[in-house]
Structure formats: structure tokens, C-alpha cells
Amino acid sequence: MKRYASLIVFFISILLAGYGLFTNEANILWQKAITICLSCIGIG
């Protein structure tokens, strides 16, 4: 099993990313990223 660890993690990651894309998480990330993050810049 250990021999295939990288492949297993790779395919699980594809599934996760695919699920995220399917449930619109990339757009949610985009919405966050196009507004100024007040926490990041240290004023809110």
C-alpha cells in the first residue's frame, strides 16, 4: 500500500478538487480574492 501512497493521494486530490469545482468553490474563492482582505492588510 505504501508503495502506491503518492498515486492514492494524487487521485484523492483530483476527486477533492473536482468536487470543489463541481460545488462552485472556485467561484467562492474568486469572490473572496477580488475583494480587499482587511485582515490580510491589517486594518480589520
Next chain:
Amino acid sequence: MGRHRKLTQFLSLLIGNLYLLPWRESPIFQGATKRICFPGLNCYSCPAATMSCPLGGLQNALADFRANLMLGVFHPGAYIIGTLGLIGSVLGRIPCGWLCPFGLFQEILFASPFKKIALPRFLRYGPFFFLIFFVILFPLLLVDSLGYGQTFFCKYVCPAGTFEAGIPLSIMEKDIRGAIGLLFYYKFTLLIAIVLWCLVTSRAFCRSICPLGAIFGLFNRISMVKLRFNKDNCVECKACYKICPTDISFFDNIDNINSPACIRCMKCYKICPTHSINLVFEPILKENKENFQEN
């Protein structure tokens, strides 16, 4: 290889921060590429940033997780976790050594002529502390009455946010300049402290604080691209240890060559006089061979 790495780092810096138009309408970039996670610490509130910081995105997803659940929506940050898993399972921590703009910044600082100070070994656990508490648990658990948490690492720790977003935006935008308060001064002081530390300690932030490095580091031992060390060829000249920016000592078995602390800058590979170190691509691990340190 050293020149190739620097070139890659500068190219990555440029691609991740390509929005340099003087006639911009918004203080920060709002294009479609911000749906992509940048494989390094690069604040998405930086006026020039063209992609999203995965750490900021992950914290936002976890901070909103409970409120979303209350609304009947399940958004666990799978897209960001999956993207990080994809990068990590193939490359391990290579993005830290070759792509991260904040890593490049630290390397430039460390090239200063000041006396150098080694990092205590116990601080290697620091990134995991910040990952578990500031990136995962605090945003997920410390929520307001509506179920919304905060991006604790961005707010209280991340020097990249202050350096890449806080300072330029406060210069560019009058409203932001007017809103500066105690938190900004705290973060600015923290940034100065980290900059001073990086002048004397190699990759001090990466090795003791960076949660993104901790995430990629978890993949170092299982990633498809990994390092191999042939102890039979080694003459124990310690050249690899002396040049390593993260003080990894694998020639004497103190550390594993694929330690989570390794940023895979490949300096050891380049300097080894007996070519005992190799970079291999192994989607399926080969059987352990004698004298080959794999895992």
C-alpha cells in the same frame, strides 16, 4: 542549477504578480485567474496579484464553514485542499524552493553580510503549530453568533499580507490609510521583526512559521518527485549539510533526505562531489534497496 532556480523564482514572482497596469480601475486585480491557487505565499490582496493565496482561501473556507452549514451548504474547501494535494503529491515541497515569492524575498535578505545565526531545531515544529491552530482550528471553532470565523493567520501572523498588500494599499488608497490602527502597527512591527530575523537566519519564516510549507512538507516523503541518497558513495564531506538552507543533516542519518523541512532547492544535489544525491520521479515506490535512503 542555482541560476535556473533564481530565474524560476523571479518568473514565478512575475506571473503571480502581473497586474501592473497604471490605468487600473480597481485597487486589486479582479480577473478570472484568481480562481487558481498560487503554489506559494502570495497575498491575493496584493494590488498586483493575479492568483489566489491557498492559505487565505483555505482559512476563508473554514471560517465560513459553519455558517454555510447552517444555511444547508457544504463547502469544506475541497477545491483548495485538492489543489494543494495535487501539487504536494507530485512535487512535495519543490514550490517552496522554486516558486514561492516570499521564499525568494527571504533568500535575498539572507544574502546580506550580517553574521548568521542557526535556527534551533525545535522551531521546526512551528509551522505545524501555526497550521493546526491559526489556519485550521481557530477559523473553524472561534466563530461569532452567525457562525462566521476569522482568518486568524492572515490577521495576526502573515507578514506577506502586510508586505505585499498592507503597505502598498495604504500608500495607494486614501480610505485604507485613514483606517490604519493598532492591528496594522502590530503587523508592521511583526514584519520588521521577521525581516530582521531573515537577515541572519536562512529561510527563518519558512522553517519556523509558514503553514503552507508545513502542508507541502507533509507530502515530501510520499511525493512522486523525491530525493534519493546513496550512502555508499558518500564520503561524509558535509558539503550538503553546510550548504543546506534548512540545516538538514541526512548524511549521518540525523534527518531523512525527504524530511518535511526540505524545500528541495537542490543545492545539495549540485554540490555533492560524489553525486550521491539524486532527484527521481517515482509514482510507484520501488522496493527499498540497501544503502538507498528513501523513506
